[in-house]
Amino acid sequence: MKSDATQLMRVAEEVLKYFYIKGSRSVKVSYDFGDDRSFCAVSAKDILLEADDENYLRRVFDGPVQPEIANYYGTLVGRRRDELEMELVGTMAELEDIQNEEGLGVVVVLSRREIEYRSAHKR
Amino acid sequence: MSNLTYEPPPNDFETESRHARTALLGFLGFLLAYGLAASRFDLSAIARGLGVIIVSPDILINDYASVAGLGPAFINSALCVCVAIGILKASRVSVSGPAIAVVFTIAGFSLFGKNIANIWPGILGAYLYSVASRRPFGENIIVALFGTALAPLSSEVAFGLGIQAPWNIALAVSVGAVVGFLISPIARHALDFHRGYNLYNIGFAAGLIGTVVMSGFKAFDIPLSGGFHWAVLGPLPVLPGLAAFFVALIVTGAIIDPGWPASYRRLLASPGRLVSDFVRYYGLGATFVNMGAMGLLSSAVVLAIGASWNGPIIGGVLTIVGFSAFGKHPRNVVPPMLGAIGMALVSKYGIDNPASQLAILFASTLAPISGEYGPVAGFAAGMTHLLLVQVVGTLHGGLNLYNNGFAGGLTAGLCLPVLEWLREWRRHEI
Numbered sequence: 001m002k003s004d005a006t007q008l009m010r011v012a013e014e015v016l017k018y019f020y021i022k023g024s025r026s027v028k029v030s031y032d033f034g035d036d037r038s039f040c041a042v043s044a045k046d047i048l049l050e051a052d053d054e055n056y057l058r059r060v061f062d063g064p065v066q067p068e069i070a071n072y073y074g075t076l077v078g079r080r081r082d083e084l085e086m087e088l089v090g091t092m093a094e095l096e097d098i099q100n101e102e103g104l105g106v107v108v109v110l111s112r113r114e115i116e117y118r119s120a121h122k123r
Numbered sequence: 124m125s126n127l128t129y130e131p132p133p134n135d136f137e138t139e140s141r142h143a144r145t146a147l148l149g150f151l152g153f154l155l156a157y158g159l160a161a162s163r164f165d166l167s168a169i170a171r172g173l174g175v176i177i178v179s180p181d182i183l184i185n186d187y188a189s190v191a192g193l194g195p196a197f198i199n200s201a202l203c204v205c206v207a208i209g210i211l212k213a214s215r216v217s218v219s220g221p222a223i224a225v226v227f228t229i230a231g232f233s234l235f236g237k238n239i240a241n242i243w244p245g246i247l248g249a250y251l252y253s254v255a256s257r258r259p260f261g262e263n264i265i266v267a268l269f270g271t272a273l274a275p276l277s278s279e280v281a282f283g284l285g286i287q288a289p290w291n292i293a294l295a296v297s298v299g300a301v302v303g304f305l306i307s308p309i310a311r312h313a314l315d316f317h318r319g320y321n322l323y324n325i326g327f328a329a330g331l332i333g334t335v336v337m338s339g340f341k342a343f344d345i346p347l348s349g350g351f352h353w354a355v356l357g358p359l360p361v362l363p364g365l366a367a368f369f370v371a372l373i374v375t376g377a378i379i380d381p382g383w384p385a386s387y388r389r390l391l392a393s394p395g396r397l398v399s400d401f402v403r404y405y406g407l408g409a410t411f412v413n414m415g416a417m418g419l420l421s422s423a424v425v426l427a428i429g430a431s432w433n434g435p436i437i438g439g440v441l442t443i444v445g446f447s448a449f450g451k452h453p454r455n456v457v458p459p460m461l462g463a464i465g466m467a468l469v470s471k472y473g474i475d476n477p478a479s480q481l482a483i484l485f486a487s488t489l490a491p492i493s494g495e496y497g498p499v500a501g502f503a504a505g506m507t508h509l510l511l512v513q514v515v516g517t518l519h520g521g522l523n524l525y526n527n528g529f530a531g532g533l534t535a536g537l538c539l540p541v542l543e544w545l546r547e548w549r550r551h552e553i
Contacts, residue, residue, distance in 0.1 A: 003258075062136070063136040063403050064136060064137070064217065066216075066217055066219070066403075067259070067261060067262045068214075068216050068217075068221070068222075068261055068262055068263075068264050068265050069221055069265070069398055069400070070262075071258070071262040071263065072262075072263070072265050072266055072310070072311060073314065073319070073397055073398045075311055075312075075314050075315065076314055076318065076319050076397060076398070083495070085398075087398065087399070087400070087403075087404055088398045090403075091398070091400075091403075
């Protein structure tokens, strides 16, 4: 399996854990693996994030992907039982979109480029 | 989409990264200036000193200040830092917490074991790992640079085993490259054992590899040639310059981020376990303030325990300063350091023992344990660390420069299941 695909799965697992800690008990994860870029969407209809939590998520993904960190330390993601590794996740994937609306719940869409070196997104 | 407002972060990461790279160049200038001044600008003496450093066996503990003098030792450190910064730049790696930690660690250990000649085989091995994995070298750069922990192995094969030239060099490069190659996958796997609670993870991986290599040497009756070199130096030649550098870091941090007190308060609340990139999440200003404060704190510890201001001790201080961009801060390092001091005082090892003095400084590798589980856990981990560090060195025969990283990995890996169980038990989750 491609390491990029594996890393995206780890990222999704950590976001899933974040949603669980925030109170969600029904989370859906979907993937779209492409040749150049892969996507994952994590959605929970039974919660709504506080403004601080949404800002925190945006802050986590604000910096660029850092493959030198993601490739080495990425194995730590998804391993700890009740501690989040969202800051590490922020070095592994880019935030495409966050939806956080009453009635629709929360959707976080993340992406990762094949052999990511520098973030494609300029902020 | 949500209508919730998004407050942009105070710092632009790319700009901070450029400033951090400039700061590393400033650090390089500091090492170079100090080396030249300590050598009284005698270039021939520096060249002779570097020659002695390169051919001396680097098994722990080989204090370059003892075998060649402080001036050549600092020039060697500057050269190795120059290589590290050059490789980071060529690999287009963003300079943030991990890169700062790796550069300061190389600077520190280039005062007692790494030199401008013996770091290359390990880096070559890590490069070959990237080629074999068909991945960019930049992805493996942190492991490649930290992986120079086993540099003494190349020196030992080249100059300590009595092999004729040029075969000694060829074999030294080959052996160094093989361990540099192997350390890449093993370091990733080693993280699983302590789950990021040992900041010197490569030291743990290098200790495992060094143990296998040393077992091979013993099996074939190949003796190691290293001796014990430990300069006895007072604080006067070094401390004023270092203290000025640490104060300059604090002032620079305060200037580039006037809002640093708030960021620094958040930084101090961080557990510090891997990966805690302080530059990325708290900004360069607060990070510089933390690095300077930690430099002054660790210098105070050195003064308090009465250690000599030689290569290994200065190396320990510089390593702590580097990791103060990547997990360490005053709140999480003090408990394990106090634990190590306490155990040194009550055990037969004593506080005058060089291994104890280094263990007290490097016990800060267990900072995440006190950051996550509290000061009592950190204190206990520091006590355990001092016990382990006195004996694990014999396993790898001093081939692994990060002996404290090896002991720290074992300590964290052993403490963690117990601490997790205790926490769950207290929360009535068991």
